[in-house]
């Protein structure tokens with residue numbers, strides 16, 4: 322289980338997270354929802370060790386993560402797919418995928434095969450430059466690269482951003498398959514309706530605090546409340 326206890330993170334004087342507590346049980350998909358600036362990316366970057374916490378604790382299976390270096394956190398199986406994809410534009414698809422395995426030893430052949438099974442288009446385009454892929458393909462590559470590290474917990478930051486509805490549905494379906502294959506998922510989304518459709522449990526952030534949490538069913542029953550925290554587009 323990944324757990325955050327009363328986590329605070331600041332940028333200088335500004336507190337972006339004001340003490341958030343959340344849990345992601347093994348095998349679950351948990352959605353972290355919230356409007357622009359709510360603190361979603363900050364939370365993921367704190368879990369990944371890219372930002373330091375100023376209070377609280379982050380742990381996975383009782384091991385404290387919040388004082389470890391980012392690569393140590395990856396070695397412990399917690400791997401982030403960053404906001405905005407960030408594929409290496411000048412490297413080929415295959416080289417991008419290899420980069421994902423940099424924190425571990427051993428053969429990558431099985432892992433590549435697995436990534437190409439989830440995303441056949443990446444197999445077809447493995448010699449092509451990352452920067453020449455479409456937006457949706459780049460998102461697939463970013464997820465594939467994270468899978469190369471053999472995550473126990475996958476942290477996804479707005480995988481649906483900027484994609485056509487059909488592609489969004491496809492990406493969510495693959496996320497569900499990856500989860501069914503044993504990877505725990507923390508899914509950051511502004512697109513609450515889509516995220517709730519696959520999440521076992523959700524938290525809603527508003528300016529650095531958790532203001533609502535529950536199962537998709539519970540939150541759907543409170544659609545009006547969810548909508549008021551997320552803005553008009555959010556609850557579908």
Ligand SMILES: Nc1ncnc2c1ncn2[C@@H]1O[C@H](COP(=O)(O)OP(=O)(O)OP(=O)(O)O)[C@@H](O)[C@H]1O
Nearest residue numbers: 332335337355356357358359360361362363364511
């Ligand atoms: N590098 C930074 N320096 C100063 N303030 C920052 C920095 N990054 C984020 N913030 C502030 O922290 C708050 C939370 O930002 P964060 O990026 O975590 O939001 P978010 O929920 O991911 O939003 P979005 O949906 O737009 O991606 C915002 O008020 C933002 O302006």
Ligand SMILES: [Mg+2]
Nearest residue numbers: 361362363404
């Ligand atoms: Mg963000």
